[in-house]
Amino acid sequence: MSLLQLRDVSVHYTKTGSFFKRKSAVIPVIAQLSLELRPGEIYGLVGESGCGKSTAAKAIIGLHQLSAGQIFFNGEDLSQLTRKARKQQMKEIQMIFQDPYSSLNPRKNVWNIIAEPLRNFEKLSKADELKKVQKLLQRVGLNEESVYQYPHQFSGGQRQRIGIARAMALQPQLLIADEPVSALDVSVQAQVLNFMKEIQEEFRLTMLFISHDLGVVRHLCDRIGIMYRGSVVEEGTVEDIFRRPQHLYTKRLLAAMPEMDPEKRQHKIKQRLQINEEFDRLADTFLDAELQQISDTHWARL
Numbered sequence: 312m313s314l315l316q317l318r319d320v321s322v323h324y325t326k327t328g329s330f331f332k333r334k335s336a337v338i339p340v341i342a343q344l345s346l347e348l349r350p351g352e353i354y355g356l357v358g359e360s361g362c363g364k365s366t367a368a369k370a371i372i373g374l375h376q377l378s379a380g381q382i383f384f385n386g387e388d389l390s391q392l393t394r395k396a397r398k399q400q401m402k403e404i405q406m407i408f409q410d411p412y413s414s415l416n417p418r419k420n421v422w423n424i425i426a427e428p429l430r431n432f433e434k435l436s437k438a439d440e441l442k443k444v445q446k447l448l449q450r451v452g453l454n455e456e457s458v459y460q461y462p463h464q465f466s467g468g469q470r471q472r473i474g475i476a477r478a479m480a481l482q483p484q485l486l487i488a489d490e491p492v493s494a495l496d497v498s499v500q501a502q503v504l505n506f507m508k509e510i511q512e513e514f515r516l517t518m519l520f521i522s523h524d525l526g527v528v529r530h531l532c533d534r535i536g537i538m539y540r541g542s543v544v545e546e547g548t549v550e551d552i553f554r555r556p557q558h559l560y561t562k563r564l565l566a567a568m569p570e571m572d573p574e575k576r577q578h579k580i581k582q583r584l585q586i587n588e589e590f591d592r593l594a595d596t597f598l599d600a601e602l603q604q605i606s607d608t609h610w611a612r613l
């Protein structure tokens with residue numbers, strides 16, 4: 312059974328009209344998005360900025376209403392649950408955000424930041440709470456004394472570790488990481504990614520890892536979904552996507568990755584131009600295409 316399943320999910324934003332233009336506009340952002348996460352896997356959701364990745368994440372944790380479709384978690388339709396049952400399920404889904412500078416409350420010390428989810432669900436004595444927070448800090452490689460410090464006293468990478476500690480406090484089943492390393496220096500990115508992989512293995516977490524960068528998900532994910540204009544246009548294992556990409560949009564993302572080998576650079580530039588030209592011609596037709604199964608693990612809309 313899958314842990315998380317999105318079935319034909321659609322989400323739109325409503326842009327309210329101005330005084331002169333009363334009519335409000337409906338802007339579709341997610342269109343019939345379907346995907347499935349199996350227990351223990353890391354699924355990479357990849358697409359260019361603006362394609363709806365964060366909106367999808369927010370829909371999963373209940374911050375956006377669905378205009379169509381269903382989301383199942385542990386086999387249960389989240390929209391059908393009572394408030395209480397829903398709260399229990401939401402305990403199992405935690406999220407970390409892109410910007411470690413704005414996602415941690417600057418007026419709270421690390422103790423209060425990490426303890427917040429605990430206080431929502433568990434009644435711990437102050438001493439037990441402190442012990443738990445210190446243990447979590449230790450696990451993410453930070454000093455126990457950090458409990459009394461404030462977010463501005465940490466580097467970006469350290470803040471992201473604090474965010475991870477907070478997300479792990481309730482031992483969730485699913486972690487949604489929305490571009491967790493995109494705001495970090497390249498030198499710190501690899502450290503945080505390795506660390507996330509460690510945590511994922513240790514806690515047998517299922518992870519939805521969102522990124523605009525295929526390079527980032529390559530060494531981390533088991534499977535990858537390529538998202539274009541609010542829908543997945545190709546899905547497969549890392550091998551499928553990197554070795555046998557089928558969709559033009561996937562090929563475009565691959566071609567945009569920097570080429571390290573100087574001998575291949577010229578060829579890659581030429582290839583990129585050719586793909587972009589084709590893309591401009593065909594981009595509007597992508598979402599009309601039929602889903603085609605390429606192998607047991609691989610499909611694309613072609």
Ligand SMILES: Nc1ncnc2c1ncn2[C@@H]1O[C@H](COP(=O)(O)OP(=O)(O)O)[C@@H](O)[C@H]1O
Nearest residue numbers: 324338340358359360361362363364365366367
């Ligand atoms: N609150 C909002 N109101 C209206 N449009 C929004 C809002 N939030 C995001 N959008 C639009 O929805 C689209 C998808 O946004 P988002 O989910 O943040 O994409 P991504 O995370 O892939 O960059 C974008 O075109 C964005 O401008």
Ligand SMILES: [Mg+2]
Nearest residue numbers: 364365366490
């Ligand atoms: Mg986003």
